Amino acid sequence: MNLDLDEEQTAVRQLARDFVGREIAPHVIDWDRAENVDRSIVKKLGAVGFLGLTIDEEYGGSGGDHLAYCLVTEELGRGDSSVRGIVSVSLGLVAKTIAAWGRAEQKRYWLPRLTAGEALGCFGLTEPGTGSDAGSLATRAVRDADGGAYVINGSKMFITNGTWADVVLLFARTGDGPGHRGVSAFLVPTDTPGLTRRTIHGKLGLRGQATAELVLEDVRVPADAMLGPEGKGFSIAMSALAKGRMSVAAGCVGIAQAALDAAVGYAGEREQFGKPIASYQLVQELISDIAVDVDAARLLTWRVADLVDRGEEFATAASKAKLFASEAAVRAANNALQVFGGYGYIDEYPVGKLLRDARVMTLYEGTSQIQKLIIGRALTGVSAF
The missing domain is CATH 1.20.140.10 (Butyryl-CoA Dehydrogenase, subunit A, domain 3)
Structure with a gap:
């Protein structure tokens, strides 16, 4: 077993250390006290390639393996976990999921924006009444009469990047099956009418992170906003x-x-x-x-x-x-x-x-x-x- 880092991995880790020292460390105390990370950090994370790690270059990603991704995430966590969360969610939970499950047009539309830091993603799973019991989520998406769209109603809680995000990877119930059966995934732009967001203040930690509650009232999305097959959301x-x-x-x-x-x-x-x-x-x-x-x-x-x-x-x-x-x-x-x-x-x-x-x-x-x-x-x- 060889635990030595190769040349590329070593360079990526040093790049992350330098980035943290230059762009994060001088501001950590102020961001924590203000409960707000400077949003310009998103574009900087994109410019240096940290929002595109492990994503194919075809879609604007910076490639690399998952160990390199962990090295960068570790250095960001060492600097400020509020910034680390931006990358872990927008890249780790949203962009990687689009890369794995998305149709070609969904990848072409969202991935270059997410990897460049021109757009940010959030992961809409947790609800006010369902945390660990994710299979019991209550948010519901109902197909309209002509089948061309879904109308979504419900709420999500403790959503990292929630007030900053441009797209929500949203999980909603589309069927009547018990538990996780009938849950589907959707890519919902946050400027869609009926979607409102509220910042959660007063957190014990990760105070600079944009954590939010999302409320969806008759949010209408086209049927092709679904990510992956219907009923496979869980x-x-x-x-x-x-x-x-x-x-x-x-x-x-x-x-x-x-x-x-x-x-x-x-x-x-x-x-x-x-x-x-x-x-x-x-x-x-x-x-x-x-x-x-x-x-x-x-x-x-x-x-x-x-x-x-x-x-x-x-x-x-x-x-x-x-x-x-x-x-x-x-x-x-x-x-x-x-x-x-x-x-x-x-x-x-x-x-x-x-x-x-x-x-x-x-x-x-x-x-x-x-x-x-x-x-x-x-x-x-x-x-x-």
Whole structure:
């Protein structure tokens, strides 16, 4: 097993590090306090190719493998998870799903815009009453009398990129089958009449991210807005989320790495009892625990990327990586805050934000408990759903 990065992967990671240092790091505190990332970052992400990773150049993508994608996502997570979420959703959940399931005309229309940062996508699955139980969504799409369009009514909640997006990959019930049966996917432009959006403020973490509630009242879309076959929406959503969990895991590695960097740096500078606190064994224990979590989470995430690139089954491995990396990010940030002591509680220092951002990672794209159910089902062959 060779874990060395090749020349192209090394260059992509360095490009991402330089981008974070230039375009993100100087603004993180201000964006967090303002609860708003500067929207110009989207075009910059597109210009450098980060919104087109793994997408064919034919459709404006920048190519590359999924390990390169994870390397970029990790560096963005190390800089600011609010920015990482822009890429993970618009590219990871929306553009990649269009590339996998879309018709030729859907790919030609949406992918060049999404990869360039000229348009942004959001993933409309979660509803006010359905989070983990995605198969019970209530949003409904009804075909009109002549069959040429669908009329959609319902609402979506906690939608990343929701107020910025130009297109929603929307999941709605088109049939009367129980559970996930009868769910279909649609590409809905956000300027369609009847679609309204409300920014969600006051979040614990990811404060700079444009998180929204979407309300659809008699939203009319043409029949060819459907993505994939009718009734296959749940399968489309689950396939998107399987790869999305790899992206979340990579972002969590970035958070944990940022926590490690901050803790090591501070411990070497801060003096107590006449010497740096890095010399005290209990501080070293905190730092060593972070370091082990970083390495373990990174290796689990790279394993998923390798499976995807080799065309092998990866969904269970993605759940393992997402579960471990998200919980590890919380531990790492919490340990780093302990190293900082009281200063860790002030937002002029990075570790408080890292802890707040890490906490949501155990919730979205499948809670830690859901990941355990998925892993358990894969191991035992017995479903809990």
